Amino acid sequence: MHDFDAACTPQAKRLAIDRTTHAFHYSLYAQPDLPTRPAGVNLIEGKLTDVVQFLDELSGIENPPAIQQTDAERRAHFTAFPHPASCLLPPAFPLVAICVRTRINEINDLIAAECEQLTGGRPDAEGVAMCRTVEHIHRAAYVRTGLRRIAQAPTFADLLDGLHQTALDLDDFRVDTLYLSGRFPMARQEAAVLVADALPYRANVAAPRHRLLLVAQRRTFWLGEILAEASQSYAPHLGKPHHVSSSLEARIARALVNLVAPPARTLIDPCCGAGSILLEAAALGLTAYGADRNPKMAHMAQRNLLYFAYPPRVVCADARVWAQTADALVTDVPYGRQLESAEEDLPAILANGARLAPLAVYVAGSDITSQLAAAGYGDIEVLRLVKPNGFTRYVHRARVTET
Numbered sequence: 001m002h003d004f005d006a007a008c009t010p011q012a013k014r015l016a017i018d019r020t021t022h023a024f025h026y027s028l029y030a031q032p033d034l035p036t037r038p039a040g041v042n043l044i045e046g047k048l049t050d051v052v053q054f055l056d057e058l059s060g061i062e063n064p065p066a067i068q069q070t071d072a073e074r075r076a077h078f079t080a081f082p083h084p085a086s087c088l089l090p091p092a093f094p095l096v097a098i099c100v101r102t103r104i105n106e107i108n109d110l111i112a113a114e115c116e117q118l119t120g121g122r123p124d125a126e127g128v129a130m131c132r133t134v135e136h137i138h139r140a141a142y143v144r145t146g147l148r149r150i151a152q153a154p155t156f157a158d159l160l161d162g163l164h165q166t167a168l169d170l171d172d173f174r175v176d177t178l179y180l181s182g183r184f185p186m187a188r189q190e191a192a193v194l195v196a197d198a199l200p201y202r203a204n205v206a207a208p209r210h211r212l213l214l215v216a217q218r219r220t221f222w223l224g225e226i227l228a229e230a231s232q233s234y235a236p237h238l239g240k241p242h243h244v245s246s247s248l249e250a251r252i253a254r255a256l257v258n259l260v261a262p263p264a265r266t267l268i269d270p271c272c273g274a275g276s277i278l279l280e281a282a283a284l285g286l287t288a289y290g291a292d293r294n295p296k297m298a299h300m301a302q303r304n305l306l307y308f309a310y311p312p313r314v315v316c317a318d319a320r321v322w323a324q325t326a327d328a329l330v331t332d333v334p335y336g337r338q339l340e341s342a343e344e345d346l347p348a349i350l351a352n353g354a355r356l357a358p359l360a361v362y363v364a365g366s367d368i369t370s371q372l373a374a375a376g377y378g379d380i381e382v383l384r385l386v387k388p389n390g391f392t393r394y395v396h397r398a399r400v401t402e403t
Ligand SMILES: C[S@@+](CC[C@H](N)C(=O)[O-])C[C@H]1O[C@@H](n2cnc3c(N)ncnc32)[C@H](O)[C@@H]1O
Pocket: 244, 246, 247, 248, 270, 271, 272, 273, 274, 275, 276, 277, 291, 292, 293, 294, 297, 317, 318, 319, 320, 331, 332, 333, 334, 335, 338, 342, 345, 349
């Protein structure tokens, strides 16, 4: 209410209303048919649909496209995501994703790109992203947790003070800790106990309904409720029965598929080798097709897919002329020693790929941006994968811009 009074322009008033609407949604979305608890500083009481309509009328003007899009995404999120029963008043950026951090920086580009694709937020140097959604985090290779931020403060003492004043419903909680950077001079267990003591709710370590995470960053301390976690469903594929020295690691292959899906539902890998990319795509429910011109490799990919009970949609075919189309192409083109025999094939492989799928991810041993452009691709993004031994691979994500 105060924000609304203080707002001087129609846009500022609309934002104040929008924030109130969000607070209201978050307070009640688990129980849409009940009268509201006081939300937006006791502004309105009523049923969800009535209050939303009232707020729309109050704004008196049609929302601009950006707000309409946010609303649509939020509606999809509420429908798709199993939500906790808590009544949380959200801070300005309620959803946060936390990415894994590697000791060496070899895959940071890929981690950031996967996080942005799956959550809508790009991680900072500590691997933390303010995001739009956490609903896809279960499929991630390198994004590990999605949270709703409950409280935040510049020091741990301020955070504890703030927690004393919270008016949320967090009975049956458990607190874990994550120290992201800097030296926080307190044992994790001790910090978790202090947070638990500061919260005016009942703890339940053995069977928590609310899993809270204390996150210590270089300049901030915050407490979030865990809403989503990566399932690591790529991990069983580490044990695939057939592989060769050029096979991609399952986790990297998973991240590559996540660069295009969602939205892609069908995927092709025209140089599929032992099928690492096809396995990840199949595990995520995509319809995945593979080809390799070496019959031994095509059979390996088939057997690997069958081993995990995925449909073995693999043929022995030449990527320069293969005709299978899909929403997206993800492949690891021949390079290094293989490239010596196949280097002259690359332009034809790319040109045919551009005919088969509008969106593509190509892994190569060098930057092939100019060849991609010559094949009709645009919007080319290059991510570097530096292996500990210094060998660098280049991941190119590109869209077909010429037909
Ligand atoms: C880098 S490997 C792919 C490895 C694969 N991603 C894996 O994880 O096992 C490249 C593959 O491309 C295949 N290849 C080379 N030229 C090809 C062509 N013109 N058409 C189809 N496959 C080709 C090779 O037989 C090889 O299996």
